[in-house]
Amino acid sequence: SENLCKDRFMRSKIDQEGWIPISIIAGFRR
Template sequence: FLFSVENLCRDIFLRSNMDHQGFIPVSTIASFNRVRSLTSDTSIILDALRNSAVVEVQGDRLRKRHDGASWAL
């Protein structure tokens, strides 16, 4: 959901926390209420997303797969 085109079009906070390559720290994602209601454990979040077709995991950072850098502000 967070990395959907629909959400990225309107979520300026998420995009403003991206680095120039479009990556965002998993700790930022873990702080969101919707994610925190499931878990705040960043290792669980990273493990869950590691094989995602939508999200790319690099270390402790996440970005939209394929065109992630284009969403950075």
């Protein structure tokens, strides 16, 4: 469920910006 929420968040970001900011990806990889 958490994964789906994260995926949805990423999709919304991609839709808005057209690409994923590096900071977003870095935030998920700890």
